[in-house]
Amino acid sequence: MYRNKTITVCFPCRNEGNHLETVLSKVPEFVDEVIVISNRSTDNTFEEASKLGVKVLEDNRTIKGIGYGFAHITGINAASSDIIVSADGDGTYPVEQLADILDNFIDNELNFMSCNRYPLPSDSHIPLKLRLGVWVLNMEVKILYGKNIQDILSGMWVIDNRLKSELNLTMGDWNLSPEIKLNAATNPKIKFAENHIVQHKRHGESHQNYWKTGLSHVLWIFMNRFAFLKYKIGSKY
Ligand SMILES: Nc1nc2c(ncn2[C@@H]2O[C@H](COP(=O)(O)OP(=O)(O)O)[C@@H](O)[C@H]2O)c(=O)[nH]1
Ligand SMILES: [Mg+2]
Structure with a gap:
């Protein structure tokens, strides 16, 4: 419980068992519920999370091998706080600073907050190709949606449980990340803001193919902007 609000923290995990104990040890004491959602882990993620006494769910659905979005959707739906x-x-997001992040969320009466990593500190370990990719996607969002978002690919969000159904989450793959921010930022019922954070270095290895994922984001952000055309054309018949 923090400032009279109950808090759930959800972690989507594929093969993060080796460092799960370290990652979970950073979660502040005031958190009421921790949910680990494993997606096709082949290591000890499930056993390790169970041993650490948190709620463990499994969502093994994937799109072309990726289940990041499915895992998030399952966690958000299951969260009760x-x-x-x-x-x-993977330890990259500063959950140990949750009190400050929640103060911003509560003081500003937000319904959705994305924890943006940009601008980066001068000694940032985020690779250049990733920075460039995020810059291109942020520009695409600005041009197509008229929204100034500093970090369209941040993987840390704060959500008002009362409005989670308003987020209309559908993407099971990496595109859940732009989808959740764009749906929040364009929904008049949702008060949206970003909160600056500094990202830590990852524990373990990412198996993400940044070029492939980046291209899929460019296309998805474009198609999503004009999705209503499909509906309009379709509705004529
Ligand atoms: N459930 C699930 N989690 C995934 C999947 N791929 C990656 N993850 C988790 O999602 C988070 C982000 O993945 P990561 O490899 O760190 O990508 P990056 O942060 O973009 O480099 C990590 O916690 C991973 O364990 C997946 O297909 N399913
Ligand atoms: Mg990561």
């Missing part, structure tokens, strides 16, 4: 926090299970 007033405020839901979602973050990568």
Whole structure:
């Protein structure tokens, strides 16, 4: 419980068992519920999370091998607290600073907050190709949606549980990340803001193909902007 609100933290995980104990040890004492959602882990993620006494769910659905979005959707749906926090299970997001992040969320009466990593500190370990990719996607969002978002690919969010159904989450793959921010930022019922954070270095290895994922984001953000055309054309018949 934090400032009279119950708090759930959700971690989507694929093969993060080796460092799960370290990652979970950073979760502040005031958090009421921790949910680990494993997606096709082949290591000890499930056993390790069970041993650490948190709620463990499995969502093994994938799109072309990726289940990041499915895992998030399952976690968010299962979360029972007033405020839901979602973050990568690789130790990159500063869950130890949750009190400050929640103060911003509560003081500003937000319904959705994305924890943006940009601008980066001068000694940032985020690779250049990833920075460039995020810049291109942020520009695409600005041009197509008229929204100034500093970090369209942040993987740490704070959600008002009362409005989670308003987020209309559908993407099971990496595109859940732009989808959740764009749906929040364009929904007049949702008060959206970003909160600056500094990202830590990852525990373990990412198996993400940044070029392939980046291209899929460019296309998805474009198609999503004009999705209503499909509906309009379709509705004529
Ligand atoms: N459930 C699930 N989690 C995944 C999947 N791929 C990656 N993850 C988790 O999602 C988070 C983000 O993945 P990561 O490899 O760190 O990507 P990056 O942060 O973009 O480099 C990590 O906690 C991973 O364990 C997946 O297909 N399913
Ligand atoms: Mg990560």
